[in-house]
Amino acid sequence: MTGGAMGLWGLPLALAGGALRVSPPYLWVSLGECLTEKSGRINLGQEGTLVMGAMSGYAVSYLTGSPWLGVLAAGSVGVVFGALHGWLCSLPRVNDIAVGIALMLFGMGVAFFLGKPVIQPAAPQLPALDLGGWSELAPLRAALKVNLLLLVGVAAAFAMRFFFRRTRWGLVVRLVGEDADAARAMGYSVARVRLLATTAGGFFAGVGGSFLSLYYPGSWNERLSSGQGLMAVALVIFAKWDPVRCLWASLLFGGAGALGPALQSVGYTGGYNLFAAAPYILTLGIMTATSSAHRILTGQPAALTVAR
């Protein structure tokens, strides 16, 4: 199928479809990171959690035959990694960024080591929902083939915003992230809230990883993740720590990631590798545009600092 039949409409459609296909890992990891950062910690280990989630999800799906069990396994591995990060950071004089980098490398290493045997076999994949079935247009139908994890992720984004604004636990997480001393004065355990937030954040990243191996691209190998876990951290900053804005930002990053394939689908094949770099260029651009020596980003949790 070339874009010829659709004319100029082919490109935005292919981009939108690509965005829906590429964005879920960004969405899930950024939601997890948003939750973690709202509590006042940065977890750079999300990249390692993502890769571990991808590997374990794939392996469990292959061994049990159920991709949904794989998703669950990936989430559980994420919980373990998140809890590990949260626990290590609750020790005195431990820096969350250093621990994050260590866990990122650790997670990737463990995943490559344990995942060797499942590189070849084909594991059962997550099914796609055919939301475009009503349409006659094949490109539209292709674009609207979405995964349930995307829809759950969208719901989770709105649920998380509700959580932060309207629920007791959400307010406590924000309180701990804004002002640890105030939280202590009110009798909340800062370390425990952060541990739980980081653990839950790990779950989200693990699930995001399972999407990579069980839906798109849909296999397990060592080059599966291309830094989505790290870019999701940048994305949270871009989204100003708002879960729903994380959703829009994920779609934007997903769209940027789909630029190369989308151009290819409408017949333009030049500079494929250049377009594949689009998400990274976007990350750099966003970080440059939003950072300032004189201002603190609005919405940034006050306890979130590099040095402590």
Place this chain on the structure above:
Amino acid sequence: MSAPIATGTLAAPIGRPRPLEADAVCKRFGPFRALESVSLRVEPGSVHALLGENGAGKSTLVKCIMGYHPIDGGSIRLGDLEVTPRSPRDAQALGIGMVYQHFTLVPNMTVCENFVLSRAALPFMVDWVRERASLRGFLSGMPFKVDLDAPVRSLSAGEKQKIEILKQLYLKSRIVILDEPTSVLTPAEADEVLTMLHSMARGGHVSIVLITHKFREVTKYADDVTILRRGRVVGHGRVRDQTAEAMAEKMMGGTVPGREKDENAATVGETRLHVDQLEADDDSGVPALRGVSFEVRSGEIVGIAAIAGNGQEELVEVLAGQRPRRAGRVNVSGEAFHATRAQMKTRGVRCLPEEPLRNACVAAMSVSENMAFRTFEARAVLGCFVSTKAMNARATRMVADYGVRTSSIHSPIAQLSGGNVQRSVLARELDGKVDVLVAANPCMGLDFAAVAEIHARIRAARDGGAAVLLVSADLDEIFALATRILVLSEGKIAYETAVQGAAPSVLGRYMAGHG
């Protein structure tokens, strides 16, 4: 033995507050006896002042009452009931609340969110419409109006302190302990806050425990007073039976430094610091200084009076080289000054920023290293290897000269008390040639002896020919030290006057922006 508190049955106290009693309370930290058999009784509906120097045990006593520290002996009673709060939560359940020296409000949240968050039991789901309505109802009976949707960071220090106090009432505290609630407020704000507290106690709704070391606040607003010195009660009684001199004597243990005398010996010389149409932005990019011009001459102290948030912080930061300026000029001794390290050294520009531990020290580095920040490269071998021997010798001399109390010059400076950190910074900044000294709230939170000493050091610097710019939130301090006063309001100099003949009421009007 006392039973643990029974939360729930004691919650939601009704009617008048019960008397709060501490009976022969003892508290040790290792070998150090912080409290030795301290007793105090807070009558229902009264304002009880707790007086004492820094380190006298005031904070330790209230922290025992609030459940931060378990007590080693004695008892705490509320009415007829012996209580053992194990955490601030327990104390809160008993109707005892505390307003801390530093704000516990969350700056990035709204007033409404801050109120609701402070409650012990939050509902799982917060119904903001209902919460807002009930808060409006609560606030309508209060002598202070506040915008519930304003983010706390946009409020002034006085407003924040009032919200802290209202929060205690909202939490149904019947006994409110305030730890130096006016230390971050202007005199006018302090009076407002204390008047509010006083009228609340008069209404019989609450009892107030007021920790302070300002006599004016005690004599004007308190009913009873308990004076602590070195962990012991050295005096207590009705305030109207006490004179300020007698209380000061008990608190200081005999020798009271009299009203600080100043002969104004120094002769005013040529202009040392000349600030011309200076403009700078605050952290969020909003103009904070909008064309500030003034001169400070050799041998004079110029006081800058301003309510927090009117640009004085930014002014000090620009002069100290911590903040870029947007426009305007700063000249020191007639030459342009850009606050580079070389210029600071050759022109003798020194700075005592407020909260020195945060703004002028590296907390984890040693006293010796912190004292060497201005000079460590001076004796470097081959311009590269710093001589620790010279550094330590210099620090030893400064520690002796300035009476810095520290276990060793190698201790991290963060371990020192506030007064000793300030002494260390003072020693560093006043060492060598000082032509321009910028001091911002140099005595915030320090006790009498330290204040007198630091004032004397600043005067000595002036007498040595330095031009001193004193930014202070304390008008008394400005009156005690300065010869000229500038009022900074909304980033501009609103008023200038000589100290002789200056009326606090006029200054207050300009500070509040109603010139």
